[in-house]
Amino acid sequence: MSNRPESPPRVIRDTSFVIERGPFALDRALRDAHPGSSWNDVRRIVRTGKVTVDGAIVVDPTAMVGTGSSIAVRMAAPRRAAPGQVTKDVLVHVDSHIVVVDKPAGIATVPHDDERDTLDRLVQSLLRKTARPGTTVPPLGVVQRLDKETSGLLVFSRTTTAKRELQQQLRSHSMHRRYVALANGKVRAGTIRSRLVQDRGDGRRGSTGRDDLGRESVTHVRVVEQFARAALIECRLETGRTHQIRIHLSEARNPLVGERVYSRGFDDLLAAPRILLHAAELGFVHPITREELRFSRPVPDDMVAVIERERAVRAL
Secondary structure, X not given: OOOOOOOOOOOOOOEEEEOOOOOEEHHHHHHHHOOOOOHHHHHHHHHOOOEEEOOEEOOOOOOEEOOOOEEEXXXXXXXXXXXXXXXXXXXXXXXXXXXXXXXXXOOOOOOOOOOOOOHHHHHHHHHHHHOOOOXXXXXXXXXXXXXXXXXXXXXXXXXXXXHHHHHHHHHOOOOEEEEEEEEEOOOOOEEEEEEEEOXXXXXXXXXXXXXXXXXXEEEEEEEEEEOOOEEEEEEEEOOOOOOHHHHHHHHOOOOEOOOXXXXXXXXXXXXXXXXXXXXXXXXXXXXXXXXXXEEEOOOOHHHHHHHHHHHOOOOO
16 A cells, blocks of 8 residues: 555636626635635646636736636646747847837836846847857847836847937837727827826826926827727827826826726726736837838737627626
8 A cells, every 4th residue: 555645636627707706816716716725726727827817818826807807727728838938929020230029918128126037138049049050149229118017019229329229219209109008997089298207206106297397208099999897099109208108097097907006096997917008019210221110019819808808898
């Protein structure tokens, strides 16, 4: 008779359920649905890609899920690639001066604190792997940044001249940037102008009424489709301040769906696995050839799933 202890029964199983009342973290929802499971158990199946929210794979156990979200567990689902990996599919345009990338959500653009697997390093490593033998791969220059949870297009430079020219286009507001987002509530189209400061008085970035403080920030908002609880919107940036779209929409009383930092004080906000913001279009003049370039990428699946969920909600 073997002295080895018996393996514990598999508590987590294939299942699907709908959140009746939220929002709260995905790991909590899974643990409540599988009595006897441990926090480590539920977090492990999320990180390995065995859980979907509204049909899209979510790998962040702390992602918020809200009322009406559909959760499914498929234990036989293939293991998802470990975080911190990108494939050549993210490379939209590569030449000797610039690299345009379709950034996945969940990856920081550049190192912050102790983060290692950042987009600049991952793309640099990918370029080395795909380069011809003996080819020198220059380091990437950071021209612009996207928040960790934001997906979509951004450009890196590969030469000092290219970086300087692209940054000038940013400063002169000639670089085209169009974002797609899902915002809470009924959104009014228009232009939002304010002066953004790093600390509006409560430790968070925000707008000030003083003309001698902050930096002018301009966001143009267009409503693509209004739903019962949220709106699909497009935002075009004239300026590119940190968290500009997130701040402007929150201050307009329409926080982005999935927003957590600038949504304090709001009630009954929709939950989502991440902030639903996608850099859909990027356009600029090539810093060397002077060719006008324009790139676009569709909204990713995780965002599409929530949009379809809201589209299906009956009008109030």
